[in-house]
Amino acid sequence: MRSDPNDYELVAPGNLSAVVSLLADQPGSWLPIAGGTDVMVQYAAGKLTARKMVSLWNLPELRQIEVADSELNIGATCTYSQIRNHEVVKKEFPLLASAASWTGGIANQNRGTLGGNIVNASPAADSLPALLVYEAELMLVSVRGERRVPYVDFHTGYKKTLLAPDELIRAICLPRRTSGYVSYSRKVGARNAQAISKVCLAALGQLSNGKVNDVRIAAGSVAPVPLRLSETEGVVKGNTIDSALIQHAKKAAAGEIRPIDDIRSTAAYRSAVLGNLVMEFLQKLATGGQSA
Amino acid sequence: MTAPRARSDISFTVNGEARTVSAQPMERLLDVLRNHLGLTGAKEGCGEGECGSCSVLMDGALVNSCLVPVLQAQGANLITIEGVAQKDQLRPLQQAFLDCGGAQCGICTPGFIMATCHLLSKKPQPTLEEIREGLSGNLCRCTGYAQILEAVQEAAARESAR
Numbered sequence: 232m233r234s235d236p237n238d239y240e241l242v243a244p245g246n247l248s249a250v251v252s253l254l255a256d257q258p259g260s261w262l263p264i265a266g267g268t269d270v271m272v273q274y275a276a277g278k279l280t281a282r283k284m285v286s287l288w289n290l291p292e293l294r295q296i297e298v299a300d301s302e303l304n305i306g307a308t309c310t311y312s313q314i315r316n317h318e319v320v321k322k323e324f325p326l327l328a329s330a331a332s333w334t335g336g337i338a339n340q341n342r343g344t345l346g347g348n349i350v351n352a353s354p355a356a357d358s359l360p361a362l363l364v365y366e367a368e369l370m371l372v373s374v375r376g377e378r379r380v381p382y383v384d385f386h387t388g389y390k391k392t393l394l395a396p397d398e399l400i401r402a403i404c405l406p407r408r409t410s411g412y413v414s415y416s417r418k419v420g421a422r423n424a425q426a427i428s429k430v431c432l433a434a435l436g437q438l439s440n441g442k443v444n445d446v447r448i449a450a451g452s453v454a455p456v457p458l459r460l461s462e463t464e465g466v467v468k469g470n471t472i473d474s475a476l477i478q479h480a481k482k483a484a485a486g487e488i489r490p491i492d493d494i495r496s497t498a499a500y501r502s503a504v505l506g507n508l509v510m511e512f513l514q515k516l517a518t519g520g521q522s523a
Numbered sequence: 524m525t526a527p528r529a530r531s532d533i534s535f536t537v538n539g540e541a542r543t544v545s546a547q548p549m550e551r552l553l554d555v556l557r558n559h560l561g562l563t564g565a566k567e568g569c570g571e572g573e574c575g576s577c578s579v580l581m582d583g584a585l586v587n588s589c590l591v592p593v594l595q596a597q598g599a600n601l602i603t604i605e606g607v608a609q610k611d612q613l614r615p616l617q618q619a620f621l622d623c624g625g626a627q628c629g630i631c632t633p634g635f636i637m638a639t640c641h642l643l644s645k646k647p648q649p650t651l652e653e654i655r656e657g658l659s660g661n662l663c664r665c666t667g668y669a670q671i672l673e674a675v676q677e678a679a680a681r682e683s684a685r
Contacts, residue, residue, distance in 0.1 A: 236547035237528055241594050243548075264592070271590040272571045274549070284549070288595045312584070336660015337641065339572055341584040342591070 234277050243286035247293065247372070251399060253285055255374040259396035261285045265308045266342030268335065269351045293346070293401065296320070302407055304370070307346025307400040311358075312337070314345060323410045326361035326433045333357045333418050346400040349382075352390045352456070355495075357418055359457035360433035363449035365405045372401040379404070389455035412437050412445070413520035415512040419504050421495070428452045429496035432508040436467075436516040443467050443516070448509065453488040453501055462487045463509060472517035480513060481506035535599045537562065538606025548594035553577045555593045556603060564604035564633045568662070575661030578634040579603045585641035587660075604633035607640060615685055616643065616678035625674030627665035634661050639675050647683050651676070 241264070244250050254261055262281035264270045265288055273279040287293060293308040298319050305314065314320055315331035334357050335343055348356045349369070367382040373395065382403070385392050394400070416433040420426035428451055436446040446467045448460040463483040470476050490501035534543040537560065544559045556562040556579070568576035570589050577588040580602040607614055616639055619625070626632040635658060642649055642657035649657060654675045663671060 234549075236549040236551075239547070239549040240528070241548035241592055243594055243597070267590045267592060267595070268572055271551070271592065275551070275570045275589065284592075286592070286595055332656075335572070336575065337638065337657055338575060338578055338585045338587045338660045339590075342586055 234274050234279060239274070239279075239282055239284065241284045241286060243288070245290070247290055247399075247401075250285055250287065250290065251372060251374050251397070254397045254399070263287050263350075263399060265344040265347045266310060268339050268343040269347060287346075287399070293399075297402075300407075303405045305345055305403045305405070307349075307402060308344040309346075311335070311340035311343050311345070315340070323407055324361070324365060324405055326364065326414050326416045326435070327358060327405075329416055330358040330361045330418075330431075330433065345403055349385065349400060349403070350392065350394065352386055352392055354389065354454060354456055355428050355431075355452040356457065357428060357431055357451065360431060360449035360451045361416065362403065362405075363457055363459045364433050364435045364447040365409065366447070368404045368406075369400055370402040370404060371395075371398045373398040377401065383459055386456035409435055413516050415515050417508055417511070419508070427495060430490075430501050430504045430508065432505065432512065434509075434512040434516075436512070438516065438519060442469060442471055446516070448484075448512065450484075450488065450505055450508075452495075453490045453505055455489065458488065460484055460487055460509075467513065472513050477510050477513050480509055484509045531594065533593055533597050535596050535601055537601045538603060544593070546593050548592060550593045551589055552579070552581075552591040552593050552596050552601075553588040555596075556588060556601075562603050562605050566630050566633060568630065568634075573660075573662070574631070575634040575638060576631050578637040578661065580637060580641060583641075583644065585638055585660075602637075602640075604636055607636060615681035616640065616675075619678035619681055620671075620674040623674035623677055624670040625666065627663075631661060631663045631665075635663065635671060639678060642675070643679060643682055648679055649675070 261283050264284045264286055287308050293306040295306045296317050297304040311331040311334050315328045321328045362382050368379050369382050371378050387393055412435040414435050418428050418431040420428045431451040434448040437444045446464050448463055451457050463480050466480050466483045485502050490498040492498050530545045531548055532543050546555050556565055565588055566576040568574035572587045572590045579588045581599050638658050638661050646653055
C-alpha cells in the first residue's frame with residue numbers, strides 16, 4: 232500500500248549542527264534521508280517504519296571531497312556521480328570509482344550517496360568491498376563530538392551498525408597508500424547496469440620479488456555484512472602465486488563466506504563464482520596486472 | 524487516521540518559471556509536478572527508481588522524481604519534458620527520436636528524452652558505450668532499444684550542428 236504523505240514529517244534544517252542537535256534532542260526518532268534512493272523506495276512501498284525524517288541533502292558540510300596529503304576525505308552525502316568523476320578517486324582509488332559507476336543508473340548515481348549506502352548496510356552494496364580493501368575509516372559526528380572508527384568494524388550484523396542513535400557519518404576517510412597496487416574488481420549480476428549483485432569482489436595486491444607482499448580481498452553478497460576475506464589473504468600473503476596456491480585460496484574463500492539462497496541467486500552459485508573471482512584476481516596479480 | 528498536517532510552501536523554478544506549491548514535505552516531486560502543477564509529461568512507471576519514466580533535471584542533474592521528496596526541491600531549478608521544446612519548435616533531439624522511431628507507446632519517452640538531454644549536456648559527442656551507460660537507468664518495453672540508440676546518435680549530430 233502506498234504511503235500517505237500526511238503521515239510523515241520531513242524537515243531540512245540546512246546545516247550540520249542543527250541536524251545533530253535535532254538527533255540529540257530525540258535520539259532514534261529521526262531518520263536521516265539524503266538522496267532518497269533507499270528511503271523513498273521503502274516509503275513508496277508503504278514499508279517505511281520511521282515517521283520523522285531529517286534531510287541531509289545538499290548540507291555543505293557533508294558534500295565536499297577534501298584531498299589531504301595522507302588521505303582523501305569524502306563527505307558522507309557525496310553522490311556516486313561526484314565520486315566516480317573525482318580525479319583523485321579515479322587515479323588512486325579505482326575500485327571505488329568503478330563501484331560507483333556500477334551503482335544504479337545515472338539518475339540514481341546523481342542522488343545516491345556513499346554515506347547512505349554505508350548506513351543502509353546492504354550486504355550487496357557494490358561500493359562497500361572497495362572501502363574494506365582501502366582500509367577506510369569513518370568519521371562519525373554527534374553533539375558529543377567526533378570519533379573515528381575503522382570501517383571494517385562498522386557493520387555488526389545484518390543491517391546493524393555501531394552508529395549511535397544520535398550520530399551521523401560525517402566523512403569516509405581513505406588512506407592514500409595504495410596507488411601502485413594492482414587492483415581488481417568485478418560485479419556479477421543479472422545485467423551490468425541497475426541490477427543488484429549476486430556476488431561482487433574488490434581486491435588489491437602488490438608483489439615484491441615474485442612474492443605477494445600485500446594483499447587485500449573483500450566481497451559483497453556472500454555474508455550478512457560486506458566481508459574482508461582475511462583467511463584467504465593469509466593463505467596468499469608471502470607466497471608465490473601458482474596453481475596450487477590458487478586452489479588453496481579458493482578453498483579458504485569458500486570456508487570463510489556465509490552465502491545464502493535468495494531471489495537473486497543461490498548459495499552454491501555464489502560460492503562457486505566467488506572462488507572464480509578470487510582466481511581471476513590472483514592470475515591478474517601474478518602477471519603484475521598485465522592481464523584483464 | 525491522523526489529522527492532516529499543515530502543508531508547507533515550497534518554491535522552485537520549473538521550466539524557467541518561478542512556482543510556489545503548498546504541499547506536504549514528503550510528497551514525491553513526481554506527484555507535485557503532475558497533480559499540483561499539471562505537468563503530466565513525467566510518468567510513473569515503477570515508482571522505485573528502476574525505470575526512469577519519471578526523469579527530470581534538478582539543478583542540471585538527471586533524477587528520478589519519484590524518489591525526491593518535494594522539500595528537497597526547495598530552491599531548485601527543475602526542467603521537465605514540457606520545458607525541452609522551444610515554444611512550438613521541437614529540439615533537434617526530440618525530432619531525432621521521431622525520425623528514428625525511438626518512441627512507440629510513449630510512456631518511457633519523456634524519461635529517455637530527459638536522460639538524453641543530460642547525457643548531451645555532459646558529453647556532446649558520446650560514444651555508443653557512453654550512450655548505453657547514459658540511458659541505462661531508462662527502460663523501454665517496445666522498441667528493443669536499437670532505434671533509441673540510433674536516435675541519440677542522430678540527436679548528438681543534429682544538436683552539435685545547430
